[in-house]
Amino acid sequence: MATENTGEVVADAPGMPQLDFSTFPNQIFWLVVTLIVIYFVLSRIALPRIGSVLAERSGTITNDIAAAEDLKQKAVEAEEAYNKALADARSEAAKIVASTKAEIQTEVDAAIQEADAEIAARAAEGEKAIAAIRDSAKADAATVAKDIAKDIVAAVAPGKIDAKSITAAVTAKMKG
Amino acid sequence: MRPDKRRTSDLADEAKGEEGGLVFHPMDQFLVKPLFGDGPVGMFTITNVTLWMALTVLCIIALLVLGTRSRAIIPSRTQSVAELAYGFIFKMVEDVAGKEAIKFFPLVMTLFLFIVFANFLGLLPMSFTTTSHIAVTAVMAMGVFLLVTLVGFWKHGLGFLGIFWISSAPLILRPILALIEVISYFVRPLSHSIRLAGNMMAGHAVIKVFAAFAAVLAISPFAIVAITAIYALEVLVSFIQAYVFAILTCVYLKDAVSDPHH
Numbered sequence: 001m002a003t004e005n006t007g008e009v010v011a012d013a014p015g016m017p018q019l020d021f022s023t024f025p026n027q028i029f030w031l032v033v034t035l036i037v038i039y040f041v042l043s044r045i046a047l048p049r050i051g052s053v054l055a056e057r058s059g060t061i062t063n064d065i066a067a068a069e070d071l072k073q074k075a076v077e078a079e080e081a082y083n084k085a086l087a088d089a090r091s092e093a094a095k096i097v098a099s100t101k102a103e104i105q106t107e108v109d110a111a112i113q114e115a116d117a118e119i120a121a122r123a124a125e126g127e128k129a130i131a132a133i134r135d136s137a138k139a140d141a142a143t144v145a146k147d148i149a150k151d152i153v154a155a156v157a158p159g160k161i162d163a164k165s166i167t168a169a170v171t172a173k174m175k176g
Numbered sequence: 177m178r179p180d181k182r183r184t185s186d187l188a189d190e191a192k193g194e195e196g197g198l199v200f201h202p203m204d205q206f207l208v209k210p211l212f213g214d215g216p217v218g219m220f221t222i223t224n225v226t227l228w229m230a231l232t233v234l235c236i237i238a239l240l241v242l243g244t245r246s247r248a249i250i251p252s253r254t255q256s257v258a259e260l261a262y263g264f265i266f267k268m269v270e271d272v273a274g275k276e277a278i279k280f281f282p283l284v285m286t287l288f289l290f291i292v293f294a295n296f297l298g299l300l301p302m303s304f305t306t307t308s309h310i311a312v313t314a315v316m317a318m319g320v321f322l323l324v325t326l327v328g329f330w331k332h333g334l335g336f337l338g339i340f341w342i343s344s345a346p347l348i349l350r351p352i353l354a355l356i357e358v359i360s361y362f363v364r365p366l367s368h369s370i371r372l373a374g375n376m377m378a379g380h381a382v383i384k385v386f387a388a389f390a391a392v393l394a395i396s397p398f399a400i401v402a403i404t405a406i407y408a409l410e411v412l413v414s415f416i417q418a419y420v421f422a423i424l425t426c427v428y429l430k431d432a433v434s435d436p437h438h
Contacts, residue, residue, distance in 0.1 A: 015203065016203060016206070016377075017203055017204075017206040017207045017208060017309075018206060018308070018309050018310045018311070018373065018377060019310070020208070022216075022217060023208035023217045023223075023225075023311070024311045025218070025219040026208060026217050026218065026219055026220075026221055026223055026225060027208065027225050027306075027309055027311040027312055028311055028312075028315050029219050029220060030223070030225050030226045030229050031225075031229065031306070031311075031312050031315055031316075032315070033229075034229040034230075034232065034233055034290065035286060035287075035290060035316075037233050038232075038233055038236055038286045038289065038290055039282060039283065039286045041233075041236065041237055041240070041241060042236075042240065042282050042285055042286055042289070043282040045241055046240035046241050046244065046258070047240075047262065047281070047282055047285065049241075049244050049247060050240070050244055050258055050259055050262045051262070052247070053244065053247050053248075053249070053251075053255075053259070054259060054262070054263070056247075056249060057249050060249055
């Protein structure tokens, strides 16, 4: 059975269907049809579409990267402006502090001067009053001393020594 | 040539079981048969070739047209695969064939996608592998060969013959080299087509041989492991052969579009 079968195969068809030339026109015809269909589908629809999608994507990515770069630049600028404003405010504040300090200092100085002058004036007044009081007290003391000396002299030795010499003696004693 | 009659008798024999004997029909899978009824295979007969080529076209349309219909900036999975294939072949054409060959990109893409989908569809059990037929690969290879020759002469005129005259070689060697170059140029379509068809046919035939061995109880575990291993290898080969066909097309196109005096 097997040998008969093998013999039949050899007799009936070539060993390889690939070399059966009777099927070649059929295969070639359908292959050409297939390739033409694929070529037109690809070149008319698929490839332009995929190409445009890829181009659009790379364009989008490029744009996004550029936008990100732009925003980053803006952020850096904003930070710089912020820092500058901060520094400006600080120096302004320092200036205001300094000027206020100077103003207060001058005011304080003026007030101190005024107070000093008043104190000096009052001290001088007081001194004057003290001097006047002292002078009057001295004069009173001299008068009292002379009167007492006259009274003592009159009591001890009446009429012997005059009032004038007693006054001179008292004055000389008080000075010494 | 009555392949259909033969097939019927073979099936009958297989049905009888052959008393545990081996039934080798590794080449039956490559038979070209009419899809509807029996009869001779004429030029316009709708055959299994038609069916599997149509399925190839449908797969390509599904991936590259339906998969990309949303034109999303953030792609879906199918769109990613389509873009990957586009980028892969575009870069191949640009790198291998040069910038002047970009206008042939749809052509290379057509060949690559047709071969890769035909190869993978051919790996489905009970399917028909269109690229295992020398008639199919030879038409593509001859197409590439004629295109390269015509574009070469159209672009460079008789200067295209300069690709055979290696001006960097010593003068005395140049005629010999020219002869070798001419022979290799005309062998190109042959190697280009037989490489693909041979790879596909051999792998599928080997799988069928092991499948026949799987019917024998003693060696069937080994046969099944071998089928699995060869199937995995064939998956790899299916892609690699499509890649090789496309990259060789690019290499040949480079001759046509670039300056022949290298």
